[in-house]
Amino acid sequence: ASYHPAYSVFFGGSHRPHYFRPQFQQQTAPAVNVFDGSNAVFGNGIGDTVRFPAQQAPSALDPSGMGCGTPPAGCTNSRYRSFDGSCNNLRNPIWGTPNTRYGRLLPPNYGDGISLPTRARSGNPLPLSRTVSLIMYPDVNLEDQIFTLNAMQYGQIVTHDMSMIAGSTQAQPHSTMCCSATGQLLELANIPEHCYPIVLPDNDPIVQQTNQRCQNFVRTITDRDRNCVGGNQPAEQLTAVNAFLDLSIVYGNDDQTAQSLRQFQGGLMTVDVRNGQTWPPRNMNSSGVCAIQDINEACYMAGDTRVNQNPQLTILQIVLLREHNRLASALAAINPHWDDETLFQEARKINIAQHQFITYYEWLPIYIGYGNSLKNRIIYQTADFVNDYDDSVDPSILNEHATAAFRFFHSLIMGNLDLVTEERNSYGTLRLSDWFNRPQIIEERNNFDDLSRGLNTQPQHASDQYHTSEITQFLFRAGQQFGQDLKAFDVQRNRDHGLASYNEVRQFCGLPRASSFNDFLDVISSKNVEQLASLYESPDDVDLTVGGSLEQLVPGTLAGPTFLCILTEQFYRTRVGDRFFFENGGPTGFTLPQLNEIRKTSISRLLCDNGNSVRAMQPRGFERISPSNAVVPCEALPRVDLSLWRDVNGANAGLQSGIQGSIQSNIQPNIQGGIPLGHDNFHVTQDFYYKKK
């Protein structure tokens, strides 16, 4: 593929490798200092209380002065994360917490400048989102040649860990989307499910189903948004979950949920036992979260309300839940003197670290490229700590990321889920739309293991504009003939959130601004440019979700340049804005030997250790099985040696690792890279990417 020279500024051998940072920082809200230093009491050590004024100083960008979250009165300088993410940033303790605003790269583009969904520049309505979906996102079944369905599925785990629109189709209960002028959350009782009128010819089956119940919806949102922003500030949507990559999908986003999921014995999470296997506890209030047909069918409870959404998502949630209990039990055997709280928190800390390692080092390079990740300081080649925490970086999830760029990967979804034996024979398949919000199927027969192997065997759908009709015609059909259209939702959300246009973001990301549709030809095929010109009045009207999804992929990544720019920025912030990121040394971190054990983990080993009786996997589970990635017995895959967590002095585990960690972190960390990491995962991946380029 030929690329516009502008790309090389971003992704090629640039003289300015960290292109994103300075430019992005200008555009985003300046850090609001909670303290001026004089009244701050920073603790010197773990367990001290860090005090700060209960309310932040107002700023132009945050008229309420406190986002929408309720700031805690003080932070305990704990060695463990809070469940809601508060006090991760000690200067801005509500950064990244639930019910705070999404971040934004560019100012919103609301139809009325404040809160109405985006309109065409002429004032006319934009093409209907359902029409855009039908024309631009047809169902053409193309397989990814390299990556497995697990690369898609882990992506959904990552996104559920990072954000959820408050009030979305799946947020339970339907809560708020923005904050009042005084900074209070507005509770939105009795708002119907978040969906949109889609006015299309009456014979469109989805329209028939959804129009009726959505007819008053846009009006309600508009009134609410005006209230929320005091009438003169643009609305900002709220995310219902904490922004950190902290397995909140397993542990919950608040203390109450976390408590309800714990057994308070042996550090364990509560599980139900059936057929000799452990399963998440039953959700006694299945209405709205499950579409079960019989009250005896499973409907699970987890840290995230979306856990039941599709069988493969539920499998990964269960794997991560079982991993917690596996770790807690192993730690209890190694350190019999540890109490429930220490076992729970240490197991949680290891589980989160493994998840962060898999996400950043095994999964993310597939999506955003290995070289790009290295260059932008998102991953490092090192066997040392990486102390890159920056308390001026706001970890909030960007609206452009959650509502446009990251949703592009709905393209990777397959409409069928293969059941695969230990011999890697695919003997059957499940139709995705038969099993939305109906997880019982994974407890039947050998399905748990067969679907796990399917995840690592079946290819994902290619990253392109084509989408399975299982999500564009049959989403959540719950036994009906037709369901909803996820891509129509994606386009409509873009407008409801008033995202800056494709052309604006394109320019922001360093590509030339288009003044005619033909100017898009540098990155979009002529057929797609023609279709855009037939749908939209002006190149400035093209929705970010739509334009970005049509760009040719940057080699070695699964995204075009504009989405890649957004994704890269988000994953930078998610890492550098997390005081507890697993590679940081210091009092909240691991010892260096422990950290290098964490770096041995892999998605395949997780599936091996937490299946019912999975006996073999290929080493790189996100890559399809091949002679260079052949299935091997589980024991042959590297595993974290927990004996390094042996508490020799009988001291509290965290304190032990904290002391060692802080001593180690005095050694100048190697954050420039260069020391090869003794881990196979990305060596091969790296070769592959460079070859492909």
Ligand code: HEM
């Ligand atoms: C079978 C797989 C999947 C299904 C059925 C699914 C379905 C959905 C649904 C129903 C929504 C909410 C739509 C709305 O109300 O606006 C959503 C949101 C989203 N999805 Fe997916 N999805 C899947 C996989 C993925 C994957 C693989 C990714 C990325 C790698 C992804 C990224 C997102 C993002 C970023 C959002 C918005 C999150 C937010 O609310 O902030 N999804 N998805």
